[in-house]
Amino acid sequence: MTNIQQVAKQAGVSVATVSRVLNGQNTVSSKTRIKVEEAIKNLNYEPSMLGRNLRNSESRILLILIPSISNPFYLEIIKGIEQIALSQNYNILLCETDSNPEKENIYFDLVRKKMADGIISMDPAVNIETLKELAEKYSIIQCSEYNLDSGIPYVTIDNEEASYRAVKHLIQIGHKKIALMNSDEKFLYARQREMGYQRALEEHEIPLNDDYIIYTKHLGFEHGQQAVKKILAIQDRPTAIFAVSDLLAIGALKEINASGLHVPKDIAVIGFDKIDFSNMTNPTLTTIAQPMYKMGTVAAEMLIDKIRGNDVDNVILNYELVLREST
Amino acid sequence: MTNIQQVAKQAGVSVATVSRVLNGQNTVSSKTRIKVEEAIKNLNYEPSMLGRNLRNSESRILLILIPSISNPFYLEIIKGIEQIALSQNYNILLCETDSNPEKENIYFDLVRKKMADGIISMDPAVNIETLKELAEKYSIIQCSEYNLDSGIPYVTIDNEEASYRAVKHLIQIGHKKIALMNSDEKFLYARQREMGYQRALEEHEIPLNDDYIIYTKHLGFEHGQQAVKKILAIQDRPTAIFAVSDLLAIGALKEINASGLHVPKDIAVIGFDKIDFSNMTNPTLTTIAQPMYKMGTVAAEMLIDKIRGNDVDNVILNYELVLREST
């Protein structure tokens, strides 16, 4: 491996000058610059990030914490993060926590050990106490899921409002018996979306029916299947389902089909996120579109800003109701 | 940030001794070890990977090149890679190339610049000349897609045989008019799967019909939809379709449904990969299961072996035919 010393020797200059050329400083005469560039070419020299990073005391790596790589919702966000990261010469380390605190802690160690310059956390189940502690020393942003009192900057959408909008749509097309397929109430977004659901019902004077609210442990396809079985078994069966995640809704769709019922004739279904697959189902899924790519770019910009030592503000992005075949 | 010096001072020993404790060397008396460990705790010391990595001339990062993060096929492989990587104290940098040589080259630079210790390439469209050149200086493994003459070690399945098995299944359940929905012939796996398709037909004395072979540019859902339209428009319409990727097959499924035809009554469909979603469609998809997780673990083991300077052998893993509702 050739290093900066050898380039300097070959070019007949000092390592400082080579470094200056490498970093595009304009304090180098064009004659010397050319000499150096030739030497670099001759020797096939590639500067080592290891040396540079130690010297600059940075890793130029951003940590992305997601609960599961299998949920396409996160993939679109990641693409947004990546676009900004690459343009600013950062690389991203994608870490799947499985909502497991131990795994999470291994990844937190990466920033403690200077292997990463900052974290974008998207795990709703993240240990918020640890995260807060970490946020005192390191740069951290929360994306999608967040905590109001943590002081950690976040980017998200207005979950209560989006949920209200979804349920209101169901009411407007004539439904009164509307089930809510929620995730776990320990997550802020779950509580917010439930509040939106309640507000829409109350506003239209539809009484709340606790039997119509089903909770699932995870946001997987199979959990949607299981949950919808319970809903179908209710005596006064709902005519519509609002699922707080497309994956749940897609699972519901499949199970409803299997049970011989028809969507949307017998039961209407609306999802949340607008993942790619929501357009591939039969029928296609009506859903609340989250601006995932945008959330990613904003989160990345916020994080890089924070790493540079600037203060950053929270951001609330807009959602959209996407009408398709399932309602 | 506290460093090794400060720990040494606090513990009343030399930095060498601290380093020894850090690295679990047994040449340290338990008395000193305890002193050092206490100092580490007191000072909240975390060793910097930046210093260690420069000193050891390694980054402990593995580069994973995939064409698209949206294809779930790769996600399962990545999980396998990750499991091995983490257990060996490596981290993985996931890089989506979009099969774009420029983007690819940015990522290649990471290994040239010592930001990564090796590469697992899964992009069929990778610039093989560049990869070969790189493989002379750096550790590289190909996973799933490979090149016979490159000398780059690979892990894969027997595509020809698996494809033969899929088509033979269709023949066995009574089909004679079988379409092949292939990707681009410039990819080795595409050629291999086409050969398997041909062999199965020939063996059962079914004449080859060029009209029944459709090529798609990419392995996306939408490309499956488009391709199946062409197939449905053929005068002597096929009664079965073998798609070389589940995503294509799922797109086909959806489009066939939309056209009013029924799977498998009117047209049987078989896919390839066994991605999670192949079980979520209606009907569920018969498919060739690739051992994706295993491919990942093997690839990671091979790469780490190679980084350590060992020679590694190519590996061919087993596939499986998974019968479900679509045939």
Next chain:
DNA sequence: TTGAAAGCGCTAACAT
């Protein structure tokens, strides 16, 4: 405009 030299945090060879 350029060079000499210090130092980022760590490991390991060598000495004791």
Next chain:
DNA sequence: ATGTTAGCGCTTTCAA
């Protein structure tokens, strides 16, 4: 069993 010290490859301060 422990310490001294060189050096990994780079950037930057200071001096010329």
